[in-house]
Amino acid sequence: xxxxxxxxxxxxxxxxxxxxxxxxxxxxxxxxxxxxxxxxxxxxxxxxxxxxxxxxxxxxxxxxxxxxxxxxxxxxxxxxxxxxxxxxxxxxxxxxxxxxxxxxxxxxxxxxxxxxxxxxxxxxxxxxxxx
Amino acid sequence: xxxxxxxxxxxxxxxxxxxxxxxxxxxxxxxxxxxxxxxxxxxxxxxxxxxxxxxxxxxxxxxxxxxxxx
Numbered sequence: 277x278x279x280x281x282x283x284x285x286x287x288x289x290x291x292x293x294x295x296x297x298x299x300x301x302x303x304x305x306x307x308x309x310x311x312x313x314x315x316x317x318x319x320x321x322x323x324x325x326x327x328x329x330x331x332x333x334x335x336x337x338x339x340x341x342x343x344x345x346x347x348x349x350x351x352x353x354x355x356x357x358x359x360x361x362x363x364x365x366x367x368x369x370x371x372x373x374x375x376x377x378x379x380x381x382x383x384x385x386x387x388x389x390x391x392x393x394x395x396x397x398x399x400x401x402x403x404x405x406x407x
Numbered sequence: 408x409x410x411x412x413x414x415x416x417x418x419x420x421x422x423x424x425x426x427x428x429x430x431x432x433x434x435x436x437x438x439x440x441x442x443x444x445x446x447x448x449x450x451x452x453x454x455x456x457x458x459x460x461x462x463x464x465x466x467x468x469x470x471x472x473x474x475x476x477x
Contacts, residue, residue, distance in 0.1 A: 347436035347445045404444035 280399060282348060287340045294333045301325040302385060330388055350405035358402060359395035366390060410467040413441040415459050430454040 305322055308314040314322065341352050367387055373379040416426055423437040439445035456463040
């Protein structure tokens, strides 16, 4: 029985497009900084783009979820809460380790793919809307 | 919430898909209700009862009232 993410072709295509855009802007930022191609104001402008793609992705996900029935809405909300908790837990652990334990710096933008990874991890375990 | 959803549906020869379309929810929602993985809202309980042309308590047991096994 499939009761995972709601299936929607327009959503899937827009999500894939936004993921590609997100990764492209990160790659462009890395390349621009390495080669000194962009002035600082341009880099700041470029830095807004991956953040904007994340905001748009969540807005689209919210709109898709809002159109589902009460059961699907409930289990996805539970999964998102669990994934958020897992992501923040990992982020705090890594943040503390970076600051106090000399662990190499990890890019903060990784929190976005980590969140969706966490969502995938918790999904098989949350299959009821009941508490 | 215990109920007779699966029995009532089987008695009528309806698929989960057919009942889902009749009450305006996903097949997954009907499956979750039958497996007691979801408590229906009052509105959904009314819609399901209406689809079977029964009272709500003939479909779903009222857990707050004794002797209401549907």
